[in-house]
Amino acid sequence: MSKFNNQVVLITGASAGIGAALAQEFASQGANLVLLARRKERLAAIATAIDPTGQKVLTIPCDVTKDGELERAVELAHSKFTKIDIAIANAGWSVKGNLENLSLADYRLQWETNVFGVLRTIYATLNDLKHTQGSLVIISSVKSYISLEGDSAYSSSKFALRALCESLSKELAPYGISVTHVCPGYVATEIRQIDNQGLFHNDWQDHVSPKLLISAEQTAQQIVQAINRRQREQVLTYYGKLVVLLKRHMPWLLSWLISKMEIKAKQKKNTTSLS
Numbered sequence: 001m002s003k004f005n006n007q008v009v010l011i012t013g014a015s016a017g018i019g020a021a022l023a024q025e026f027a028s029q030g031a032n033l034v035l036l037a038r039r040k041e042r043l044a045a046i047a048t049a050i051d052p053t054g055q056k057v058l059t060i061p062c063d064v065t066k067d068g069e070l071e072r073a074v075e076l077a078h079s080k081f082t083k084i085d086i087a088i089a090n091a092g093w094s095v096k097g098n099l100e101n102l103s104l105a106d107y108r109l110q111w112e113t114n115v116f117g118v119l120r121t122i123y124a125t126l127n128d129l130k131h132t133q134g135s136l137v138i139i140s141s142v143k144s145y146i147s148l149e150g151d152s153a154y155s156s157s158k159f160a161l162r163a164l165c166e167s168l169s170k171e172l173a174p175y176g177i178s179v180t181h182v183c184p185g186y187v188a189t190e191i192r193q194i195d196n197q198g199l200f201h202n203d204w205q206d207h208v209s210p211k212l213l214i215s216a217e218q219t220a221q222q223i224v225q226a227i228n229r230r231q232r233e234q235v236l237t238y239y240g241k242l243v244v245l246l247k248r249h250m251p252w253l254l255s256w257l258i259s260k261m262e263i264k265a266k267q268k269k270n271t272t273s274l275s
Contacts, residue, residue, distance in 0.1 A: 003228055005030035008081045010074075012064055012121055013091030015042035018139060018187060021220035022088060023050060027057070029224070034077040034084070036062035036070075037091070064091045064117030070124035084128035086227060089121040090139040095153040096265050107153050109197070114157035118164070133176030135227050138165050142183050142240040145247045148258065151265035169232050178230035182223055183244070185237030188213045212239065 009026045013019040015037035023033055027050045035057065037043050043059040051057045058080050060073045077084060095102070095110040118138060129136055144162040147155035165181035172179055214237055226234035235241050246254040257263075 002029035002031075004086075004224075006032060007085040008032045008034065008077070008083055009086040009088065010034040010036065010077060010084050010121075010125060011088045011090055012036045012062070012070075012117070013139075014059075015039040015046065017216050018184070018219055018223075019088075019090040020046050021216035022090065022223060023057075024217070025220040025224050027051065031056075031086075032081050033057045034073070034081065035059045036064075036073055038063050064120055065112045067120070070120045074124045074128070083132055084125050085132045085134040086137065087121060087125035087129060087134070088137040088139065089118040090137075091117050091121075092139065092157075096150055097153070098150050099152060102153060107156075110153040111157050111160075114154070115160050115164075118161060122168075129172075129177045130175045135178045135180065135230065136168065136172065137180045137182060137223070137227055139182050139184070139223075140165070142185050142235065142237070142243055144181075144183055145244050146254070146258075149264040154265075165233070178227075178232075180223075180226055180231050181233045182226065183233065183235040183240060184219055185214065185240035186212045187219050187236075188215050212237070 004026055009022075009031045011019050011022055011026075011033065014023050014033075014035035016039075019035075019037065020042075023035055023046060027033060033047075033050070033056065035043055035047060036059075038061060040059075040061045043061070047054065047057040047059045058077060060076055062069045062073045064070065074084065092114045093110075095106050097106070122136065125136075128134065138161050140161040141154075141158045143151065143155045144158035147159070162181060162183075165179050169179040169181075219236060222234065222236055235244050243254065246257075
């Protein structure tokens with residue numbers, strides 16, 4: 001029997017990509033699920049595919065950028081499952097562009113989801129995790145170690161998550177809570193089809209070579225293994241591991257390679273700002 005059988009797992013950003021794949025993986029191991037995202041219809045479809053009876057899955061429309069919505073979601077989770085054993089802060093997206101082409105509003109929009117959305121998730125679930133001596137999982141990025149030209153908004157938000165995890169792994173240890181910082185490389189998800197205002201574009205093609213992509217399902221399997229081992233950090237993909245290794249031990253070489261190969265963040269098309 002799986003360790004996760006009948007444990008309650010809360011996942012933000014669960015309507016697609018890594019979040020949806022994590023839901024499927026945990027369901028296969030007998031977990032009860034609390035799935036949060038803005039897209040209600042997508043959540044419902046995922047829940048039905050996992051458990052048509054609805055006994056082991058609760059879906060809650062939730063925007064992690066809005067104060068109070070995570071607390072409301074946790075209250076609803078308690079009414080069905082009474083506890084939370086694992087909280088996975090997965091909701092996130094990327095703003096691309098050089099400093100001069102972005103505004104403070106762009107940086108705020110990026111951080112509102114990628115950093116403050118994570119903090120809202122932590123505050124809302126912390127009492128549960130103390131009670132269950134559970135696991136807090138932050139889905140970050142290899143970009144928490146490296147920032148490319150044109151990637152300052154996204155990378156700075158992920159650098160902040162790495163610092164947050166380093167602090168919390170020590171602060172929460174006395175409560176028996178494990179903190180896992182997950183650093184995926186390029187995953188085959190919709191993230192590169194979302195513009196700088198957070199809008200999805202079905203017609204945008206993924207610019208990343210298939211050779212560098214890992215599937216969301218493979219990613220989820222490895223994340224669940226890391227949670228099972230209560231790891232402090234997990235870096236995914238071979239090149240992600242290489243980047244982190246070089247950054248820690250030979251940062252000068254990594255900088256030289258980036259400069260020599262002229263590696264930059266792919267810029268997103270201009271889109272109309274939200275009013």
